[in-house]
Amino acid sequence: MEKEAAKGIRRNKAQTKQRFLDAIEQILITKGVAALKVNDIAKVAGLDKKLIYKYFGGTEQLMDEYIRTKDFWSNVKGEKVPDAITDGGHAFVEDMLLSQFDYVAKDKAFQKLLLWRLTEQRESLKKLTDAQEANGETLLQSITDPHFGGQSTQFRSIMAVLIAGTYYLDLYAAVNGSVFCGIDLQAEQGRNEIRKALSFLLQSTYKNL
Amino acid sequence: MEKEAAKGIRRNKAQTKQRFLDAIEQILITKGVAALKVNDIAKVAGLDKKLIYKYFGGTEQLMDEYIRTKDFWSNVKGEKVPDAITDGGHAFVEDMLLSQFDYVAKDKAFQKLLLWRLTEQRESLKKLTDAQEANGETLLQSITDPHFGGQSTQFRSIMAVLIAGTYYLDLYAAVNGSVFCGIDLQAEQGRNEIRKALSFLLQSTYKNL
DNA sequence: TATTAAAGTCACCAAGTGGTGACTAATATA
DNA sequence: TATATTAGTCACCACTTGGTGACTTTAATA
Numbered sequence: 001m002e003k004e005a006a007k008g009i010r011r012n013k014a015q016t017k018q019r020f021l022d023a024i025e026q027i028l029i030t031k032g033v034a035a036l037k038v039n040d041i042a043k044v045a046g047l048d049k050k051l052i053y054k055y056f057g058g059t060e061q062l063m064d065e066y067i068r069t070k071d072f073w074s075n076v077k078g079e080k081v082p083d084a085i086t087d088g089g090h091a092f093v094e095d096m097l098l099s100q101f102d103y104v105a106k107d108k109a110f111q112k113l114l115l116w117r118l119t120e121q122r123e124s125l126k127k128l129t130d131a132q133e134a135n136g137e138t139l140l141q142s143i144t145d146p147h148f149g150g151q152s153t154q155f156r157s158i159m160a161v162l163i164a165g166t167y168y169l170d171l172y173a174a175v176n177g178s179v180f181c182g183i184d185l186q187a188e189q190g191r192n193e194i195r196k197a198l199s200f201l202l203q204s205t206y207k208n209l
Numbered sequence: 210m211e212k213e214a215a216k217g218i219r220r221n222k223a224q225t226k227q228r229f230l231d232a233i234e235q236i237l238i239t240k241g242v243a244a245l246k247v248n249d250i251a252k253v254a255g256l257d258k259k260l261i262y263k264y265f266g267g268t269e270q271l272m273d274e275y276i277r278t279k280d281f282w283s284n285v286k287g288e289k290v291p292d293a294i295t296d297g298g299h300a301f302v303e304d305m306l307l308s309q310f311d312y313v314a315k316d317k318a319f320q321k322l323l324l325w326r327l328t329e330q331r332e333s334l335k336k337l338t339d340a341q342e343a344n345g346e347t348l349l350q351s352i353t354d355p356h357f358g359g360q361s362t363q364f365r366s367i368m369a370v371l372i373a374g375t376y377y378l379d380l381y382a383a384v385n386g387s388v389f390c391g392i393d394l395q396a397e398q399g400r401n402e403i404r405k406a407l408s409f410l411l412q413s414t415y416k417n418l
Numbered sequence: 419t420a421t422t423a424a425a426g427t428c429a430c431c432a433a434g435t436g437g438t439g440a441c442t443a444a445t446a447t448a
Numbered sequence: 449t450a451t452a453t454t455a456g457t458c459a460c461c462a463c464t465t466g467g468t469g470a471c472t473t474t475a476a477t478a
Binding site: 117119120121126156158161169177179181183197200204208 | 241243324326327328329330335338339342345346349362363365366367368369370371372373374375376377378380381383384385386388389390391392394399402403405406407409410413414416417418
């Protein structure tokens with residue numbers, strides 16, 4: 001019983017597993033976490049739910065595998081650390097912050113993941129969080145900590161506020177009337193105001209901290 | 210059939226309705242929105258679910274009434290606008306921001322409401338949002354707009370980022386390992402760093418904008 | 419005290435939920 | 449080609465879900 005190495009044949013375990021993972025994402029995006037039920041997942045995947053138990057062990061494990069296998073780093077990947085940093089990472093951090101603001105706005109699945117993480121404790125989500133933290137820690141240590149020295153913790157707190165701010169605003173914009181503090185978060189003009197605010201706050205930090 | 214004016218008697222419609230509303234809050238706090246099911250609500254309230262349909266029309270309406278009747282303004286109420294403002298509202302806004310940061314951390318029910326609002330579109334939640342916006346608008350127009358003049362929109366964007374930041378950090382702290390950007394959001398020390406960050410960013414805004 | 423309206427209970431239903439055992443169908447190898 | 453193995457289907461189960469009609473119990477008032 002050799003594997004067929006996933007050709008486009010009728011019966012293919014790997015392909016079928018992927019179909020379920022795709023179904024998860026589709027439902028997540030369109031209906032949210034609460035709609036992730038076995039019967040519906042199978043319906044969307046166009047396959048029998050029995051296979052979910054056979055291949056993943058159950059819905060929970062399927063969801064975990066989705067979280068584990070989804071690539072959330074495409075936005076960060078492009079951000080290679082420049083060779084020489086002369087501004088304490090100002091330009092780099094600003095770019096990261098702004099592109100994150102745009103990335104989260106676009107990736108509906110990632111939005112749901114953020115929300116999911118605020119709603120439920122789940123090992124696979126915790127893993128994702130830890131990975132994000134570890135990734136950030138590396139950047140902070142290599143780029144900004146040296147520049148801010150004794151104030152590095154204060155800088156981290158500021159970054160926490162700014163990043164948290166972009167997350168919340170993107171999540172808020174996706175659901176509500178989207179006007180927050182009088183700023184229309186769905187309009188390009190409003191989003192530009194937020195970008196300017198982020199840049200301003202970061203600039204002030206680099207100047208005054 | 211006169212009303213008994215809600216004495217502590219055995220059969221009392223008003224009291225019974227309140228019991229259901231209390232049950233909603235309890236479940237919301239302990240298990241989250243997803244756990245708001247008719248049978249469970251009735252069980253927690255210690256009454257028959259039929260009464261939910263009789264008195265409210267159904268679970269949906271009961272939830273709506275909970276959202277409508279809960280007082281979310283206790284944190285803002287204390288914040289009476291001072292008579293004379295000479296600092297462009299700096300002290301007032303700072304106090305508002307910091308006390309909001311603490312209020313949201315404490316009120317578990319409000320946290321769930323914030324989350325709910327990011328998860329689902331619901332008329333009663335929209336109403337709550339609109340009320341918040343209207344309230345904020347009044348403050349912005351009377352206090353900060355005059356001070357910032359042509360930059361008032363930019364100031365609003367900054368406030369949006371800062372408020373959104375406190376919301377997200379409080380929500381995040383309530384669920385996860387609670388370390389965000391290397392800051393421990395459950396430890397008093399970490400929360401103090403965030404407070405300092407908020408104050409610093411606001412101060413910079415008042416100085417440099 | 420008898421009557422009546424409302425408060426509250428209970429048994430029951432239909433639809434949806436997660437989950438499984440027994441089956442059929444395809445396919446790799448002996 | 450025969451056979452074992454795995455992919456995939458299907459019918460079915462027990463339980464939970466939202467929801468209701470028929471009932472009993474309380475208590476205000478004629």
